[in-house]
Amino acid sequence: MENSETNVTPLLSAEAVDMSVLKAFEEMHSDEESDLIVELIDLYLEDAPIRLKEIRDAVAENDASLLKRATHSLKGSSSSIGVLQVAEICKKLEQMDCQESPRQVEAIAQLLDYKFAKASEELEAERQRRLS
Amino acid sequence: MFTITQSSRRVLVADDDPVMRKLVTTAIQRAGLVVVTASDGREAYRILQSDAGFKAAVFDMMMPHLKGLDVIRYMRTEKRLMRIPIMIISAEQDIKLMANSFAAGATAFLPKPFTPEQIRNTLHMLVGNVKPTRQAA
Numbered sequence: 001m002e003n004s005e006t007n008v009t010p011l012l013s014a015e016a017v018d019m020s021v022l023k024a025f026e027e028m029h030s031d032e033e034s035d036l037i038v039e040l041i042d043l044y045l046e047d048a049p050i051r052l053k054e055i056r057d058a059v060a061e062n063d064a065s066l067l068k069r070a071t072h073s074l075k076g077s078s079s080s081i082g083v084l085q086v087a088e089i090c091k092k093l094e095q096m097d098c099q100e101s102p103r104q105v106e107a108i109a110q111l112l113d114y115k116f117a118k119a120s121e122e123l124e125a126e127r128q129r130r131l132s
Numbered sequence: 133m134f135t136i137t138q139s140s141r142r143v144l145v146a147d148d149d150p151v152m153r154k155l156v157t158t159a160i161q162r163a164g165l166v167v168v169t170a171s172d173g174r175e176a177y178r179i180l181q182s183d184a185g186f187k188a189a190v191f192d193m194m195m196p197h198l199k200g201l202d203v204i205r206y207m208r209t210e211k212r213l214m215r216i217p218i219m220i221i222s223a224e225q226d227i228k229l230m231a232n233s234f235a236a237g238a239t240a241f242l243p244k245p246f247t248p249e250q251i252r253n254t255l256h257m258l259v260g261n262v263k264p265t266r267q268a269a
Contacts, residue, residue: 021245028158028248036158043150072194076223077151079245 016119019126021082040081041127045120048074048086052116055093059109062098067105083123085115140187142166143259146176146203147192152221152244156190159251165259173198177206184212188259193222193229201236208237217258221246 022037029036051074058067075090077083089112098105143165147153157167165187170176174197176189189207191200200220207213217239222229225243233241242254 024247025155025158028155028162036154040151040154043154047150069194072223073149076192076244077149079223080155081151 015122016083016085016115017122017126018082018084019122021080021084022126025081035130038127038130041123044077044081044083045123047077048116052113055109055112059098059102059106062102064098067096067098068094078119083116083119086112086119089115140185142168142186144168144170144176144179144186144189146170146173146190146195146200147221148172148195149192152192156221156251159248159255160190163252163255163259172196173200173203176203180207180210180213184210184216186216188217188219188255190219190221190258193220193224193233201233201238204233204236204238219254219258 022040025036025040051070054066054070055074057063058065058070071090071094075087075094078090079087089108093105093108093112096105096108141164143160145153145156145160145167146169147156148171153169153171157169160167168179168183168186170179173191173195176191177198180203189203191203193200200222204218204220207216207218214237218237219240219242220233220238221242221244222233223244230241240254240258242251246254
């Protein structure tokens, strides 16, 4: 039977990044500035791995406080620029207790790594497309 | 018409997330305002201890060291800061958090994720109409 905390099946089929969310910020861009979308991608790809490491550390050490803080932070930036699957997994992890269900938390944290890698590829491709 | 001085165009932005900081900063600059950034609540608090020349402030709810609501509570106890309108940005859309923010003294609440239009409208609510100024490079 499906468990509401671990039911991430819908996440497996969709795109990792909803580019329409990210590209909506193009309207805030002005001609004199560098490409805002590229800047956002660069900032995200620089900061998210730090949060992911914190999440891995929190899972390894059963640190509920660090897990909540790191997933909360990654959820906010991910949802804001359209990295919706990562945001959704962070939301699930944020609500879970790594001391009560460590194996489930570990499994979802691994899925988070996988989805982030997929999102990174899509963001990197968008970045290259804009710079070329 | 009236002339807006440089200090009354300044907005303090505190967020530990560089992506959110960039988004908020860009939206504020597009509104013709000048941004002073802090990377967490403690840095915002330190800036406010010696500088009250802000038209508005924008804080993330969850920041290391000092949370957004704690900075608001400090500002609301200081006579020189208590009139500065404050926007809280939060990854939660929880009604209780929103109520807590307003109870602490926030003027506006913006949940993440937000669209360009949503942040523009919330900024407008916070600072009113500010004509963008073109500055020489």
